[in-house]
Amino acid sequence: xxxxxxxxxxxxxxxxxxxxxYPWINYLGSEQFFSLVSHQAGGYSFYRDxxxxxxxxxRYNNIPADxxxxxLYVNDGGDVWTPSWLPVKADLDHFEAAHGLGYTRITGxxxxxxxxxxxxxxxxxxxxxxxxxxxxxxxATKAVKLFSFVEFCLWNAQDDQTNYQRNLSIGEVxxxxxxxxxxxxxxxxxxxxxxxxxxxxxxxxxxxxxDTDRDTFVGAYNGLGEAAVPRSGAxxxxxxxxxxxxxxxxVDVSLAPGESRTLTYVxxxxxxxxxxxxxxxxxxxxxxxxxxxxxxxxxxxxxxAFQALKDHWRRLLSTYSVRxxxxxxxxxxxxxxxxxxxxxxxxxxxxxxxxxxIGRGMGFRDSNQDLLGFVHLIPERARERIIDIASTQFADGxxxxxxxxxxxxxxxDIGSGFNDDPLWLIAxxxxxIKETGDVAILDEPVPFDNEPGSEVPLFEHxxxxxxxxxxxxxxxxxxxxGRADWNDCLNLNxxxxxxxxxxxxxxxRTGRTAESVFIAGMFxxxxxxxxxxxxxxxxxxxxxxxxxxxAKMERAVLEHGWDGEWFLRAYDFFGNKVxxxxxPEGDSKILIEPQGYCVMAGIGVATGEAKKALDAxxxxxxxPYGIVLNNPPYREYHVELGEISSYPPGYKENAxxxxxxxxxxxxxxxxxxxxxxxxxxxxxxxxxxxxxxxEIHRTEPYVYSQMIAGKDxxxxxxxxxxxxxxxxxxxxxxxxxxxxxxRPEWDGLCVKPCIGxxxxxxxxxxxxxxxxxxxxxxxxxxxxxxxxxxxxxxxDGTIVPxxxxxxxxxxxxxxx
Ligand code: GLC
Ligand code: GLC
Numbered sequence: 135x136x137x138x139x140x141x142x143x144x145x146x147x148x149x150x151x152x153x154x155x156y157p158w159i160n161y162l163g164s165e166q167f168f169s170l171v172s173h174q175a176g177g178y179s180f181y182r183d184x185x186x187x188x189x190x191x192x193r194y195n196n197i198p199a200d201x202x203x204x205x206l207y208v209n210d211g212g213d214v215w216t217p218s219w220l221p222v223k224a225d226l227d228h229f230e231a232a233h234g235l236g237y238t239r240i241t242g243x244x245x246x247x248x249x250x251x252x253x254x255x256x257x258x259x260x261x262x263x264x265x266x267x268x269x270x271x272x273x274a275t276k277a278v279k280l281f282s283f284v285e286f287c288l289w290n291a292q293d294d295q296t297n298y299q300r301n302l303s304i305g306e307v308x309x310x311x312x313x314x315x316x317x318x319x320x321x322x323x324x325x326x327x328x329x330x331x332x333x334x335x336x337x338x339x340x341x342x343x344x345d346t347d348r349d350t351f352v353g354a355y356n357g358l359g360e361a362a363v364p365r366s367g368a369x370x371x372x373x374x375x376x377x378x379x380x381x382x383x384x385v386d387v388s389l390a391p392g393e394s395r396t397l398t399y400v401x402x403x404x405x406x407x408x409x410x411x412x413x414x415x416x417x418x419x420x421x422x423x424x425x426x427x428x429x430x431x432x433x434x435x436x437x438x439a440f441q442a443l444k445d446h447w448r449r450l451l452s453t454y455s456v457r458x459x460x461x462x463x464x465x466x467x468x469x470x471x472x473x474x475x476x477x478x479x480x481x482x483x484x485x486x487x488x489x490x491x492i493g494r495g496m497g498f499r500d501s502n503q504d505l506l507g508f509v510h511l512i513p514e515r516a517r518e519r520i521i522d523i524a525s526t527q528f529a530d531g532x533x534x535x536x537x538x539x540x541x542x543x544x545x546x547d548i549g550s551g552f553n554d555d556p557l558w559l560i561a562x563x564x565x566x567i568k569e570t571g572d573v574a575i576l577d578e579p580v581p582f583d584n585e586p587g588s589e590v591p592l593f594e595h596x597x598x599x600x601x602x603x604x605x606x607x608x609x610x611x612x613x614x615x616g617r618a619d620w621n622d623c624l625n626l627n628x629x630x631x632x633x634x635x636x637x638x639x640x641x642x643r644t645g646r647t648a649e650s651v652f653i654a655g656m657f658x659x660x661x662x663x664x665x666x667x668x669x670x671x672x673x674x675x676x677x678x679x680x681x682x683x684x685a686k687m688e689r690a691v692l693e694h695g696w697d698g699e700w701f702l703r704a705y706d707f708f709g710n711k712v713x714x715x716x717x718p719e720g721d722s723k724i725l726i727e728p729q730g731y732c733v734m735a736g737i738g739v740a741t742g743e744a745k746k747a748l749d750a751x752x753x754x755x756x757x758p759y760g761i762v763l764n765n766p767p768y769r770e771y772h773v774e775l776g777e778i779s780s781y782p783p784g785y786k787e788n789a790x791x792x793x794x795x796x797x798x799x800x801x802x803x804x805x806x807x808x809x810x811x812x813x814x815x816x817x818x819x820x821x822x823x824x825x826x827x828x829e830i831h832r833t834e835p836y837v838y839s840q841m842i843a844g845k846d847x848x849x850x851x852x853x854x855x856x857x858x859x860x861x862x863x864x865x866x867x868x869x870x871x872x873x874x875x876x877r878p879e880w881d882g883l884c885v886k887p888c889i890g891x892x893x894x895x896x897x898x899x900x901x902x903x904x905x906x907x908x909x910x911x912x913x914x915x916x917x918x919x920x921x922x923x924x925x926x927x928x929x930d931g932t933i934v935p936x937x938x939x940x941x942x943x944x945x946x947x948x949x950x
Contacts, residue, residue: 135829138231140822140836142461145447145469146232147836149173152219155832157200159487159857160233161477162262163255167403169262170485171238171253173231175218176203177487178287179262181331181403183540184484184491188291189321189333189403190284194490201357204401206266207281207364210247214364217242217249221358233836235447235473237440246272256439257446261402261426265436268397270389280385281364282399284335285348285378286321292492305379307346308418315427317341319381322418331405334423335381338398338431342386343369348378396433402426450476453510454870458896462822467869470822470836474862475507477837479519481858484539488840488855495538495545498523499620500860502558507863509569510902516566521580524559524595529582531556531602543584548639553606553616556599557656563596564663568878571903571936573670593671600664603657604683608646608705610694611686613653615704617641618776620652620795621727621763623787625776626706637777649705651695655731657687666880691737700750701728701743703764706774713764721772722764722789724754730798733805744806751799752811759851760791760819761799762844784847791842793819793861797868804872809916810890812873820865827851838862875918875949876900876909882933883907887949890916904939915950922947 137158138149149158157172168184170177170192177200178192192202201221208215215224218231218240228243237254252265270276288294288301308320318336325332345351345363350372353362363369369384387395404422411417430436455468482500485491501523509516526534526544533555534544544550567573576596579589606614613619615626617638626648627641661684668677695702703713703725711717713725729747738744755761767789768779781788796819803812817823819842825835833839833856840855871877875887876898883902891914898909922929923946937943 135827136825136835137828140465140825141232142465142469144232144234146234147834149231149233150229152226152229155829157487158231158233158834160238161481161857162236162238162253164236164476164480165258167255167260167262168480168485169253169255170487172200172203172487173233173238173240174200174203174220175205175240175251175253176200176220178203179401180291180485180491181260183495183538185291185495186289186538186540187331187403188287188289188294188491189401191287191294193295200487202285204253204262204264205283205358206249206251206264207283207361208247208249209279209281209364209367210245210276212367213245215242215244217251221361223359235469236443243271246270246274247276247278252440254440254443257442259402259426259429259439260404261400263430263436263439264399264401265433265440266397266399267394268387268389269394270391273391275391276389278387278389279364279367280387280397281361281369282335282337282381282383282385283351283358283361284381284401286323286333286380288323289329291490303376305374305376307374307379307381309344309346309373310420311341311344313427314424315431317344317383318423318427319344319346319383320418320420320423321379321381323379325409325418330407330409331403332418332423334400334402334404334420334426336400336402336423336427337383337385338400338427339385341369341383343371343384345369345372345382346379347372347374348380351380351382398430398433398436400427400430450511452899453901454876454898456874456896456898458893460893462820463869463893466820466822467866467874471838471862471866471869472507472511474837474857475504475866476511478504478858478860478862479508479515483858486855486857489858495536496523497536498526498533498555499535499552499558502562503860504863505562506565507866509565513566513570513572516569517572517575520559520562520566520575521578521592523562524580524592525582525584527556527559527582527595527598529588529598531598531600531605533559534583551617551641552619552622553603553614553650554619554653554656556602557653557660559599560596560660560664560667563592564660564667567667567670568880569902576667576671593667596664596667597676600661600680603653608649609709610649610705611690612649612651612695612705613657614646615648615650615653619650621778621787623777623780624704624712625778626704626712626774628776629707629773630776631773637780643707645707647705647709648707651691651702651704651728652731654687654691654695655701655728655735655737658684658691658737659731659735661687688735688737691732692741692743695728695732696738696743700724700747701732703728708774712775720766720769722766722768724750725764726751726755726761726792726795726799727763730795730802733802734798736805739806744802748799748802748806748808756815757791757845757850758818759842760793761796761815762789762846763787763792763795764789767844767846782847784844784850786841789844789846791819791844793838793840793842794859794864797861797864800868801872804875804888804918807888807917807919809873809888809918810892812868812916813889813892816865816869816873819861838865874898874911875920876907878902879933882935884932885909885922885934885945885947886918886920886932887911887913887947888916888918889913889949903936905937906942907934907937907945908942909945909947911947911949913949917950920947920949
């Protein structure tokens, strides 16, 4: 069942009912100011850091789930309603919420009145714009009163929901009813002391009233759906002092039949060097706020900013696009998958409707992987991110697992010890250099743990990353796992019996026995890239040494990491096998990660293990909804394995379909020339293909979710944790670079489609290093065998040399 439809020309998903199975959200902003907005206008805004600089309040675990957002109450001759349906829930004659690229447009109609709200964050601004158009569709004149509503958060989102003894006394606001460009409310809590920032909520017209005190506006015993002021039809001009500051303007609109009126509301963040407008420190300096409101004083200004945003996205998405016979494939590749890559790049795993924005900052491994799907969009930002991430590395090559976006400092609470982290940095840097050719990044001075004075060239960070794995191997010559590798839930040194301990940060045992075959696969995969980087750096001996280490690791995997039919997952603290046919009944016998990664690395391709491992995946892990992480699921808690065995069977890392690793298997299938199977796996989890089963899948049909319940779960097929997942970038890598098969390599653009007959013909346009490549592909089979003709001349192999900036290269490809 569907709850809306894709509008491919507009690049929107148009939701046509408020009653989706779960709030379906969008992200506004892609630089400094961000908003989450659901199809019912729920969500919140923040500046850079969802924990430390939260502008508006949102309550997770609420009832109903999505209560709280930016609302516009309409009082139409005593009839009170909200065009977003929530919170008033009055029946609407028409409802539509269109999520587009960086904007959302919500339209509600009732009794001859139509109200459309366009929400977006303009480029270069630290503000959310709400452009509201009210239209009288009846044949009588209407006098309508509009009441806007935002609830301010007291900045630190964690403190905001825990420290009431202080917080209920600190709220402060200022109101400017005759502000230079309309009416404005300033949220100035804590500005009197250490903050140099405040929020402003303005509307570009004279308001006939305002409220800033929540209890006055809503009524102390009311829910938001019963807010008192909109019902009574008159603002009370309340000025908050402590308690719960809000922002609300009353705007009265009189409309002849057919007439429309457009208003612009601005919710902005302002940071001041000069805090005060007077010597007595009584008057907040509002200059920047006024300037901001002045930039959106007219509808023309607002429309121009919106157009600029649309142009921006059109440009971004022109870097990689496909036209094929499969409209679902095209909409995933051309629009939604790339869009999700932008969002994960911006948010890492911090703020979504499943991540509260206070728990996790930017993940070291997460952000490096996010880069893989983002780097082609805005390489300059990828560059900056690489430097930020590398700056949280330690001198021994290990790394902070997370850092806060505001301070860019490593997070001490979670610390380090995830032994896959260092290698992901090499993956991120390799992808960046292949995209841009910018080898100079290797010479950038980058500190360790952000310590001034500790700077070394970025290249040296990569040397230490590589060396970290070399230096930390266990009894079988395989990498030590540390706290955990990519699978945060395989905690082999944790040994926790205490429910109050975090699996992520507890290590009750120390030892150098628990080893990871997954990290070994990663090392073999990324090692050759590292060797290439060494060559670019003029260090051929280091490249030779690296290749020798890789070969050694490959032997260790085949000798000690092969289980007969598939790759082992790990050795535990006691040296016992994890993910082996020999594991006792009730334990998992096979886990997905090493199957995908070892084959991606090419291990066992020549000698047959690779094919066997992928056949085992098909037989034991594949389901109608995607590939599960492990099988059978762990039935009981295993103290020696940790969190993986804590989840009920079929969920999360215990035999859920953990979508992040499915593309590894897709790519692996292309490595052994089985493009048809790769595409079959692709379609199982790509959201556009799941639109028709939205009632089962439940999360947004335009973005990937982290996890879909696996075959052992009662709610098989149901997804959770949409948006912020490495699934976004890895699926884009899989489909664009390996199935459609176009990717920048060190010496040119690789053209090697491997997708099979189901997509018999397609054209990819790829811009890279200033040149444009038009690649027309006829695909008669999925073995990865190709014949290329470049500008009319046949060439050998799969690499098309990089062309001069400004030029266009025409490539004909026969893939069989
Ligand atoms: C989450 C984490 C990621 C981890 C994965 C598997 O998605 O963000 O870092 O690799 O879970 O546990
Ligand atoms: C839990 C989750 C895992 C996530 C981790 C982050 O272990 O199962 O997916 O990566 O928490 O801290």
